Amino acid sequence: MTTDLIDSIETEKRPVTTVADYEAPAQVIVRNLTKRYGDLTAVAGVSFNVRRGEVFGLLGPNGAGKTTTVEIVEGLRSRDGGEVAVCGFDPAENVNEVKKRIGVALQATALPDKIEVREALALFAGFYPRGADIDRLLRTVSLEEKAKSRFDTLSGGQQQRLAVALALVNDPEVVILDEPTTGLDAQARRELHDVIERLKRESKTVILTTHYIEEAERLCDRAAIIDHGRVIAAGTPRELTAASRKQSRIELRTAEPVELSQLRLIPFVESVTETGGAYALRSSDAPRALIELVKWMEAERHELLDLHITRPTLEDTFIELTGRRIRE
Amino acid sequence: MNMLNAWVNNTLTGLKLTFRDRQAIFWTYAFPLFFLFLFAGVFARGRAEIVLTMLPGLLCISAMSAGLWGIGVTLPAMRERGVLRRYRLAPIGPGMIITSAIASNLPVSLSTLLMQIALAKIVYGIEIAGGVFATLITLVVGALAFFSLGFVVASLADNVKSATILCNLLFFPLMFLGGAAFPMQFLPPKLQDLARVLPSNYMVDGLYRVMKEGAGLAANLKNLGVLLLSCLVSLVIAAKLFRWEASEKMPLKRKAWATLIAVIFVGAALFVKR
Numbered sequence: 001m002t003t004d005l006i007d008s009i010e011t012e013k014r015p016v017t018t019v020a021d022y023e024a025p026a027q028v029i030v031r032n033l034t035k036r037y038g039d040l041t042a043v044a045g046v047s048f049n050v051r052r053g054e055v056f057g058l059l060g061p062n063g064a065g066k067t068t069t070v071e072i073v074e075g076l077r078s079r080d081g082g083e084v085a086v087c088g089f090d091p092a093e094n095v096n097e098v099k100k101r102i103g104v105a106l107q108a109t110a111l112p113d114k115i116e117v118r119e120a121l122a123l124f125a126g127f128y129p130r131g132a133d134i135d136r137l138l139r140t141v142s143l144e145e146k147a148k149s150r151f152d153t154l155s156g157g158q159q160q161r162l163a164v165a166l167a168l169v170n171d172p173e174v175v176i177l178d179e180p181t182t183g184l185d186a187q188a189r190r191e192l193h194d195v196i197e198r199l200k201r202e203s204k205t206v207i208l209t210t211h212y213i214e215e216a217e218r219l220c221d222r223a224a225i226i227d228h229g230r231v232i233a234a235g236t237p238r239e240l241t242a243a244s245r246k247q248s249r250i251e252l253r254t255a256e257p258v259e260l261s262q263l264r265l266i267p268f269v270e271s272v273t274e275t276g277g278a279y280a281l282r283s284s285d286a287p288r289a290l291i292e293l294v295k296w297m298e299a300e301r302h303e304l305l306d307l308h309i310t311r312p313t314l315e316d317t318f319i320e321l322t323g324r325r326i327r328e
Numbered sequence: 329m330n331m332l333n334a335w336v337n338n339t340l341t342g343l344k345l346t347f348r349d350r351q352a353i354f355w356t357y358a359f360p361l362f363f364l365f366l367f368a369g370v371f372a373r374g375r376a377e378i379v380l381t382m383l384p385g386l387l388c389i390s391a392m393s394a395g396l397w398g399i400g401v402t403l404p405a406m407r408e409r410g411v412l413r414r415y416r417l418a419p420i421g422p423g424m425i426i427t428s429a430i431a432s433n434l435p436v437s438l439s440t441l442l443m444q445i446a447l448a449k450i451v452y453g454i455e456i457a458g459g460v461f462a463t464l465i466t467l468v469v470g471a472l473a474f475f476s477l478g479f480v481v482a483s484l485a486d487n488v489k490s491a492t493i494l495c496n497l498l499f500f501p502l503m504f505l506g507g508a509a510f511p512m513q514f515l516p517p518k519l520q521d522l523a524r525v526l527p528s529n530y531m532v533d534g535l536y537r538v539m540k541e542g543a544g545l546a547a548n549l550k551n552l553g554v555l556l557l558s559c560l561v562s563l564v565i566a567a568k569l570f571r572w573e574a575s576e577k578m579p580l581k582r583k584a585w586a587t588l589i590a591v592i593f594v595g596a597a598l599f600v601k602r
Contacts, residue, residue: 076416076573099419106417110410114348115341123341126334127418150348166414 024051027174027205028073033082035068035229042068044229045082050174053203055196057216057223059314065229066209067107070176073207074104087173100128103172107179109163113152117143117162120151121169128170141165141195157188164195175199176207181215193219213314225318232321240317248286249310250293252279255303262300267292286311334420335428342432356398360390360440361447368452380454384535385508387441388470388528392502394437395474396495399429400481404491407482412572422570426563430475434468437475441467457542465545466538466552470531473555476562477527483569502528525597527558554597561593 028050035043043065050056058066071077073084075091075098084090089097111120118134125131138144141161146154154162160180167175177196181189196219199206210216216223217237224234233240247270263272263279268289271282283289286309297304347353367386372378406412415425445463448454456463481498485491503509505519506528512520523529534551537543545552565586569578 074417076413096419099417104417106410106413108410109414111414112345112406112411114345119341119344123337124414124418126330126337127420129330 029085031083054221055206057220058209059216060226101173103167104176105163105167111151118147125169132171137165247282250281253306338428339431379452388508388531391471395478399478401491403482416572458538462538466534473559476559479566483566507532530554
């Protein structure tokens, strides 16, 4: 609760920047990409850039066109229109040059049932001119103890982490993870998040598709929200939520009752309600409202028992933009 | 050099995986054994002379089933499960998958054929007239022809189900018309002409000449040549039609090319015979 508060105040003082804002060169460029399947337009003019060293999210509901988009980037599918450049190569022209420079974890990765984890990594590493160190890969995805286990004995989460390790066997410039956590339980998902955060610390360029908003908020430097084959919003998770018209909510409890009318006079507070001794303040500039609130409490010598702030989430932005929840 | 290493590694891994699948490996050896004792014990009543006459056909049936079911159905199963999709992400082509699968299947298949010959010798006391080398070469070339045919099936079939149907559609004519089940001379003349197109004829004839009549490779050049040519044509068609994913539709242009190659090949074979 309080960390949330400090977080808000601090970011308000600093200009909102991320590593990705320092104009790193674009590793992946997608311009006006279109793809049709018969009458169905799966991708209808998608554009985005992925810069070196950032984790870029493609966030959207099932069937939004995320997988089709990344599969075109990977060179697995042809496109009907637009331009794509991956590390300077067009996957439609130079698919092998693209394949050498990227690593992909598919939505569902299948391997021969009886192949052992280490064997699989060594086998696929052999297909590339330069390979990563297998022991290090096993550590990265926390599968050291499963090195001798066969694929069909691995849990869903372990299979998915092996898929991520396979995506890293060529020490790729760009890592593409297509819905890596879909279908996993909470524990397995957390473990995979740790792996992705490790990649982030190693400054890998990562494209992550997901329909989990929390995942995009937690892992991505920037994200594009994609729906019906179009990008409907793009930016850092903070920019995306800031774009939401929804206000932040500040909830507080005090030792002694306070006058609602007085709370309303605090600058930047737009409305106040009270339920059972708890006050809820709404503001579109929560950090400033908080500072004013604390100043006022100090001056009036009110004792604060509890305080927390709820910011609008990416989910709110998504609902606002599309009129529905993401998992509908 | 690097790609060669990858190829060797992929082939050895394939071989290792074959032996790890206990059930599959059991049937790989049990099936030829069953056929050997059915043919030699029941049909030939254990008489060495007749067992030796039947053996070429039997070896051909084993090679055919290894090629058609071992590759023709296994590969679509890998495709259906999405294993090929994972391979597709690597910078390798169908050639790597096809040649590597041949190389890892050949030793296994060859060992079952040699097991049949060895058991026929030990149990029924057959006397093979030809040399070991000539026999081995004929077996390898025959097996390669049917492996390649297996790849054609794998490329044509959309899924495991249609691959199984295709295998059956090919297996029985190859067996009954191709001289594997009984000598081709038993067939009506018109059917004999048609049967001459089937590669199984050339394997059976080649093995018969070597094993029964003691012919060397030089006397068998035609048989070996036809088998190798059939192998080559099949591989070209299979590579042209190769699909990594179950959802991939076969482009009409590629289908047309493959059909054209097949028609020219079969047409030429019929024409040459006349």
